[in-house]
Amino acid sequence: xxxxxxxxxxxxxxxxxxxxxxxxxxxxxxxxxxxxxxxxxxxxxxxxxxxxxxxxxxxxxxxxxxxxxxxxxxxxxxxxxxxxxxxxxxxxxxxx
Numbered sequence: 078x079x080x081x082x083x084x085x086x087x088x089x090x091x092x093x094x095x096x097x098x099x100x101x102x103x104x105x106x107x108x109x110x111x112x113x114x115x116x117x118x119x120x121x122x123x124x125x126x127x128x129x130x131x132x133x134x135x136x137x138x139x140x141x142x143x144x145x146x147x148x149x150x151x152x153x154x155x156x157x158x159x160x161x162x163x164x165x166x167x168x169x170x171x172x173x
Contacts, residue, residue: 085132147162
């Protein structure tokens with residue numbers, strides 16, 4: 078599994094540890110990924126993702142999973158979110 082957030086695209090970065098004597102050794106900066114379950118009110122079920130904390134804040138700021146998926150263009154969504162968007166559209170079409 079790659080260390081990449083599917084919403085923000087944050088990945089591993091590399092850099093140097095620099096000592097007091099200015100010795101440089103390579104290191105990795107890992108993104109703050111969390112295993113989280115986001116609940117869809119319309120579909121009445123939860124979906125598990127591995128997201129960065131920044132992505133979780135973004136989704137909550139937009140009003141939850143349903144609002145985020147509806148407001149974001151399909152081309153900007155990850156494949157996991159595209160399937161959820163399709164399910165929401167199908168449910169809305171059946172209701173109408």
